[in-house]
Amino acid sequence: MATPRIIHLAQTISASVAKIQDVLTAQGLQTPSFDEDASHYLPLEVLEAQNAVLDATSELNDLLMEPMSMIHCLGGHNNSLCSQAITRFRIASLIPPGGTKSFAEIASQTPLSEQMVTRILRQAMSMRIFCEPEPGMVGHTKASRILVDPVTNDWLGAGTEELWPAATKVVDALEKWPGSEEPSETGFCLANNTTDSIYAFLGANPTRAARFGNAMVAYSKKPEFSPAYLTDHFDWSSLGAATVVHLGGGTGFYAMELAKKFADLKVVVQDMAFMMGPAEAGVPEELKGRVTFEAHDFFAPQIVNADVVFFRWVLRTWGDKYCIAALKAQLPMLKSGARVVVQDMILPEPGKGPFWKERAARSADMSLTAGFNSRDRTVDDWKTLFTAADEGFVLKSVAEPKGSALGILEFVWESKK
């Protein structure tokens, strides 16, 4: 008789956990815990075992539940409710690291009653955010402790104050504007009673824009967004003395990382006009002249004669027809043999790769619909998109570095004229 699935899963968990612990012991690293000072990341060597455990534990958990409980737990709207209260009232920062505060003391620093704070935080504790080391006293876990940092608190704020209300209106938006790719016809627009895109709406609201900006900062500090995945997983040195135009390059952080590592590269960062001042001010003396900034809307015809056109983490916020327009706008300046390099999310094909990652990727894809009417793309979707922009684009390489959140796609443009 074949081994029953739940036994197989339990065996996988047991064997993989043993492998993880062996590596941690050999390297003198802490075993995982929820302690507020616990380390957050496992070494890359245990990535496969970590994937196996995360997938097997969640499958085993779900197998042992009846369907309504499983759907309810995975739905999690009440998780967003208490996360929203935590970020809005900055509750994590009310509890001293390493110390505790009573529910009553916390309530006195919020508009909430002691009873409501108790109920909300005990719900959060069921998500392992905060703990109650003695009755009535609240302490940190590693999950609540990161929220003491205002930047990380803003990350939770952007998720629960911007994307969650937007998500609740997505189905209404899909009914109202079927098949729309317009950034002015999203769940976000309905939730905010606006016809401005999220970019324009937040641009006119500096406080909310700053919170959203901090969410991006919090993300980019995670090891899976390390600039090394950009500098070390594409052969930039083979380009020699080359000009890279970095579209939607924001503050120029990644442009500067490239220029620091590859002395022959010149990088022109193009972004919206309002990004220019603060971005230029951040360029160190030794990179001035090699990292420059230019206000340029990437839907307008390109004006820089570049060897590489580089998009990082930006095309995913535009629907297909807009991405196609942005790519077509590059054609007037492309030389035959020029490259378009994209570092962005690569959506996994269903069932390929770790399930917990696919689940996170599919959730992020829904957020793109809610905020932007855009989507994440598989390798085939990226290929289709580029070919729709111009038949001359050929996918030359795809890199999905171990541990990286983003992949790198390299397209070469061959003139068909």
Ligand SMILES: C[S@@+](CC[C@H](N)C(=O)[O-])C[C@H]1O[C@@H](n2cnc3c(N)ncnc32)[C@H](O)[C@@H]1O
């Ligand atoms: C998610 S951020 C990514 C920033 C940067 N590429 C990075 O990887 O950190 C998207 C960036 O694209 C810029 N952007 C969006 N639409 C644009 C457009 N039409 N033209 C130029 N820049 C644009 C935004 O201003 C923002 O800086």
